[in-house]
Amino acid sequence: MKYQIINGKMLLKEEALIPLNDLGLLRSYSIFDFFRVLSGVPVFLEDHLDRLLGSVDKMELDLRWSKDEIRTMCREIIASNEVVDAGLRIVVTGGYSHDGYTPARANIYMMMHNLPEYSPDDFTQGRKMISSNFTRDLPEAKTTLYVHAIHHQKRMKEVNAIEILYHTDGVITEGSRANMFFVDQNDVIVTPADAILRGITRRHLMHVAKDKYNIVERTMVMDEIADMKEAFLTSSTKGVLPVIEIGGVVIGDGKVGAITSDLHQLFNAHVAEYITAHREEFDDS
Numbered sequence: 001m002k003y004q005i006i007n008g009k010m011l012l013k014e015e016a017l018i019p020l021n022d023l024g025l026l027r028s029y030s031i032f033d034f035f036r037v038l039s040g041v042p043v044f045l046e047d048h049l050d051r052l053l054g055s056v057d058k059m060e061l062d063l064r065w066s067k068d069e070i071r072t073m074c075r076e077i078i079a080s081n082e083v084v085d086a087g088l089r090i091v092v093t094g095g096y097s098h099d100g101y102t103p104a105r106a107n108i109y110m111m112m113h114n115l116p117e118y119s120p121d122d123f124t125q126g127r128k129m130i131s132s133n134f135t136r137d138l139p140e141a142k143t144t145l146y147v148h149a150i151h152h153q154k155r156m157k158e159v160n161a162i163e164i165l166y167h168t169d170g171v172i173t174e175g176s177r178a179n180m181f182f183v184d185q186n187d188v189i190v191t192p193a194d195a196i197l198r199g200i201t202r203r204h205l206m207h208v209a210k211d212k213y214n215i216v217e218r219t220m221v222m223d224e225i226a227d228m229k230e231a232f233l234t235s236s237t238k239g240v241l242p243v244i245e246i247g248g249v250v251i252g253d254g255k256v257g258a259i260t261s262d263l264h265q266l267f268n269a270h271v272a273e274y275i276t277a278h279r280e281e282f283d284d285s
């Protein structure tokens with residue numbers, strides 16, 4: 001992707017450089033949001049802009065750009081990069097700090113990436129997760145702090161796991177980059193709701209599934225996992241992805257469950273509908 005944006009200015013990627021005293025770099029004092037652009041349409045753009053501004057508030061960043069201005073920047077970067085399918089990342093940092101600690105006027109950066117590719121087998125056979133007792137800072141903000149997750153990549157690779165399930169002393173919260181759902185023995189869909197990032201995929205999935213399934217947001221503990229029939233995670237890049245094992249505990253019969261498969265299809269159909277409904281809006285981008 002040829003172009004990136006720094007504080008509203010479109011620059012060639014090679015010229016998109018920032019001073020070294022950005023508080024995002026020095027102290028990880030920064031938030032971001034990330035979403036897919038499919039067929040030129042930024043998927044669930046308004047939800048992501050709202051969450052971005054929510055993270056800005058929770059982190060108490062002094063951002064001087066409005067939602068409309070940020071939306072315009074999104075349109076411009078999509079048009080300039082002439083992309084059909086990609087990921088769009090917006091980062092807001094604590095600014096160029098005079099002493100490397102005190103927040104200043106916030107900076108906003110925008111860049112596009114190729115999307116990660118998942119194998120069809122991931123969705124038909126499911127994937128494993130490891131687990132870890134860890135609580136993110138400001139869990140309801142989408143902070144850029146992924147030290148714990150990145151540090152665990154080696155351990156994940158050893159068992160071919162796709163994600164880490166976080167719990168706080170046994171109370172399940174979310175994945176390192178995804179939200180978590182389980183299907184219990186009565187076919188009730190259960191999802192933790194406290195101390196999590198409110199995933200946009202999670203919200204849309206719950207919306208499309210609510211008329212067909214019973215969905216309960218409640219506290220869940222690690223000991224319950226062994227009794228669950230199905231499990232899956234949700235994220236903007238993975239959609240609905242089946243999970244067949246967590247921390248060595250096999251879920252149900254170790255195969256992708258019928259409800260998970262149905263939800264995977266329901267969600268993909270919902271995304272396709274969204275793209276069709278919004279294509280005209282971005283035709284000129």
Ligand SMILES: Cc1ncc(COP(=O)(O)O)c(C=O)c1O
Binds near residue numbers: 174179198235
């Ligand atoms: C910690 C965390 N939870 C949940 C999610 C899923 O959110 P979304 O569905 O909006 O991508 C993410 C996405 O990166 C995340 O980092």
